Structures are given as structure tokens and as C-alpha cells.
Amino acid sequence: MNMDCPLPENEFEKILLAHGSGGSLTGKLIRDTFIKSFNNDLLAKEHDGAVFNLDGKKFAFTTDSFVVNPIFFPGGNIGELAVYGTVNDLAMCGAKPLYLSASFILEEGFDIETLQQIVNSMKIAADKCRVQIITGDTKVVEKGKGDKIFINTSGIGIIPDEVDLSPSNVKAGDKIILSGTIADHGIAVLSARENLAFNSEIKSDCAPLHELVEIMLKVSKNIHVLRDPTRGGLAASLNEIASKSDVGMLIHQDKIKINNNVKAACEILGLDPLYIANEGKLICFVAPEDSEELLIEMRKHPLAENSEIIGEVMNEYKGKVVLKTSIGTKRILDLHTVEQLPRIC
């Protein structure tokens, strides 16, 4: 650390890495700076995407910039992530994804062959999701003013009339289903970045969830909200929904599945898997009467074989998430204020 360079007098007047973590500082920045200024109902919903009506049809519109480092990691690369990430945000709105845009900020000196490889995998990913990338943009910044490649994708999808997903629909008694193991993506990226060697390779779970969502919405008309626990992990997503829905949640830690190698890596690195990003998992809030059938159907899908009911919604602890630990104690599952893993997506 360069001791000539003191911390700013008030560190919160400067952007910190933690402002991009998906934790409490991200939330504060979004609320205090963006939502307050842009000031409209659609943005204020803080959904994974915005839902708007046009000529009696419901559309979803979403955007994400990807700055993951390294750009290739076990299980994926920045291009696939950019396609699946936006497809998943559309799917979490209950939308059938239709069209994507792709905008590139390239650093001077970046390999064109590597760019081609990334673009090719975006095409394969888009085909897999049956979406088309129909508009784009390219900017180049001087060497040292960017980092290889940043990709923004925005997406448009159409939402069936009968689908209405929103944190405000969540009710006490709802069951909370998690579609599989957690923390695979974050730990895969971290191990690639830090050149960590574990006994077995940890792969990102990076995958498109639109097909799974389509099936789920057919099985139950009582799904109240869907969310993919990306940045900030399961803890951040649950907290966001709790704060927007004015209910509480009880989560059973022993129901949350974690791959053994991921668990071991988290222990070695001192990281809490509940806060680590996923890129191919979803959480679903569903009316209790539909939860068992939905769980059975979800488990038939290759991306959700490890689905589990991990908790339920309560009238108590409004706005909070309570974790019942494996040893039976309860604790509040808070949002992190510090950055665990920067540039994970």
C-alpha cells in the first residue's frame, strides 16, 4: 500500500469497490443517487428488470454491464455471462426473452482473436436461449483506461398476460425454493483470478434459466416472485425481497446445498457462501399449496435437480431475513457492507 496516498477524508464521498458488491452500499447508491434522481415508479420497483405496458402487452426491459475478471474462468467467459445474465434477468420478470443488444468497451491493445472467441460464445449462448443480438456498439479506450473488455447487454422480453411477479405479491406462508447449490460462480471466478488450485476444479454455474422459468410458470399460477441470486449472493437477494415486500423470512441453513469443493474453498478463504454470486440459480417464492408439486417438476430440469425448499415467509421479523443455523440457533442474515469479491460479474 502506498502510504503517500491517504484515504479520502470521508470515504463515503468516493466510489468504493463495495459500491459494486450488491451489498448495502450498492443499495444505498442505487436508492440515494439513481432512484431518487430518475424518480419513476418503474425504476423504483428495483426488480431485476423493468416491466412496462404498451398497447395492452407487458414487456420486460433490463440492462447489465459485465466487468468480470478474469474474462475466462472455469465454466464460462464474460461473453456467455453477458448473454445468460440478461436472459436470466428477463426470465426473473417472467418474460420470454426476445432481443438483446451488445455494447463493447475495448481496451487499446486487446487481442482481436480473443474478442472473436468471446463474440462466438455469445452467439452460441444467444442461440441456446433463442434470442437474437440485434443491435450493438463498440468503443475503444486507451491502454490503462479500461481492462481488456467490458460488455453491456440489454434485453427485451414479452410477459404473458397472466404472469405477475413482484416482491409485493409475497405473503406470509409462502415457501422459498432455491434451485440448486450456491457460490459456484463466485468461487470459480475467484480461483481463476487468484490462481488457486483446489483438489477438484470448481466451475461456474453460468447458465440460462428462461426454460426452467417457463416450465415453473406452467406448473404453478401462484409463483409470487423469482430472483437470481447473483452479486451479493443468496443473502442479498433475500434481503432485497424482504425489504420490498414488508414480510420476514426464516431460512433453514441445513437446506442450502453447497458443493463440497466450494464449501472447502470458502472455509480456506474465509468467505461466507451465502454472500457469493451465482449465475445459474434462482429463488422462487410460491404459495405453500403449490410448493411440493413445483419442487418435483423443478427437479426434473437439469439446471434445478438440486432444488430444495429452504425456508418460508413469515409475518414476524418484517423486512428481515432470519437464518436458522445447522445447530439450531437463529441469527439475522444481514447485507454486507464490505466487498467480498469485486468484479465477479
Place this chain on the structure above:
Amino acid sequence: MNMDCPLPENEFEKILLAHGSGGSLTGKLIRDTFIKSFNNDLLAKEHDGAVFNLDGKKFAFTTDSFVVNPIFFPGGNIGELAVYGTVNDLAMCGAKPLYLSASFILEEGFDIETLQQIVNSMKIAADKCRVQIITGDTKVVEKGKGDKIFINTSGIGIIPDEVDLSPSNVKAGDKIILSGTIADHGIAVLSARENLAFNSEIKSDCAPLHELVEIMLKVSKNIHVLRDPTRGGLAASLNEIASKSDVGMLIHQDKIKINNNVKAACEILGLDPLYIANEGKLICFVAPEDSEELLIEMRKHPLAENSEIIGEVMNEYKGKVVLKTSIGTKRILDLHTVEQLPRIC
């Protein structure tokens, strides 16, 4: 220059600043890498935005990342530019702009107060255009891996049934109207970046064109294509249309208006204003019988008072733009391969 670091063996295997210039290298990258891989008809049109049909309605969808340096310049800032740029791309498709997304890549250490100022001016700009910013994203990269702030905006607009703008509609005989002076934006940004002092301040022309376009489309049903000559300037936009429409163009240099201070700055700096970016101007290809009336109506709008017919479409010189200079000679107006002004938008 660090002599330990030789140029790559084949410089064209690496991304150069010129790949972001809007000139011939940008075109090559877009065609060889993006369009070839993503491979669909909508993208291949290379319009300012993509036009797609859904339930019998026509929509425009567009994206742009903004990396302008400096982020504040005479006449605007990166936030206003990000709103107007995407609104203008929608307008060039003949669309009424409806909704925007805004995605931020912030460098660690960036001033939150400055961010707030930029966000506020985005809100004012959006209100002026009657669009809403309804979805967003924020990422943070480590100090030295970005440059203060990059903003992506994507936009959705709706196109009236009767509007059909496309380079393929351009016909020999069409008149080419330019809505005002050129090169103001590029020179304003450059003078702010390089701390150049001219006799009078040169201001960016950064402005939203959707209202002007709405009026124009009411005046004439025979507008064939619209384009805003941003990166790469008037020369790049004319060449793009020429190459996509399989016609030739004759442009009369003495009809192209340039502010005196901009002209002087270009002379001092050795820059050709035909290649310098504009952010509040458009070119319009219109059937000759409607051109005079359209010109009169355009001149009534404050953003197009200096409109002029600058040339016409010909069957000769297919795919090329010919400039008739002020002294009466003719020359091909090519695309630049080198970067005149990096990070102008």
C-alpha cells in the same frame, strides 16, 4: 515510448484506438467480428438501431456506450450525451423514444458528488425528451482499470406504421439535407481535453433530435433515411449510407456550414471537420419534390435553423461519396482509417 515494448507483429491483430473511431477500421471490426458471428438480418442492416416487429407493431431498439473524455465539456457532459445519443439513435429509426436503461461502470475513487451531478443532468435530459429511465445497473472497477465513469444507455421506441426509413430506400435524385453546422461537438470536447483556448468558446451541439424528426416525418412521407453524423462525422455517415444503399452521392462543400471558430480551430489543429463528430445534427435523404418544403419547415425549428441541401443522390459512383470542393474540383470523400479524435462520445 517504452522501447522494451515493441509494436505487435501485426498491429491489426490488436485493438487500436482507430477501431473505435467510426472510420473504416470500426466498420471492418463490426462486419468481420460482430455481424458475421451474430449473423441475423436485423443486425446486418447496420442502422443506428434495430427495428423489429411484434404483434403488428414496429419497435426500435438501440444501445450505446459513452466513454467521452473529459466527462464535462462546453455544452454538455457524459450524462446528457448518453441520454441524447440514444434518443437520437431511436429518432433516426423514425421512432418515438419511450424508455431508456442506464448502466454505469465506475472507477474506484470516483466522486459521488460528481456522479450525482451527472445523474441529475441525465434526469433533466430525459424529461426534456419525455423518456423515462426505467432500469439500470452499476459496476465498480479498481482504480486504474477504468476511467472515472462509462455510461451505457439502451433505448426502446415505437415506430408509427407508415414510417419506413432505411438506406435501401434511398434513390437517385434524392436530396440530402444537413440540419446545421458541423464539427462543434468534436472540437468542443477536444478543446476541453487539451485545454485549448480559442478566441470564443466552442460549445458542443449535444441536443435531442426526436422532436425535429417528428415534425419532419409529418411534413414529408418521402423521407428515405435519417442519420445523425456522430463518430466519424459527416463523411462516415454518408459513406455508410452509400455502401448500404448501392447509390452514389455528390456533396457540395460550399453548402456545408461550419462555425467560424470551429473552422479556425480545425485549421490550427490540422483536422478535417467533415470527419469530426456531431451530437445534435442529422442528415436526411428525401425525395426531390418534398425537399424545399421540408427545408423551410426544418429551418423553423431552433435545432435546425441552419439546415441546407448539401447534395444529391446519383446513379453514378455507386457506393461512393463525391465531394465537389469550393474551387469546383471533385474528390472521393473516403473513410478515415486512422483515429482523429479518440473518446469523443
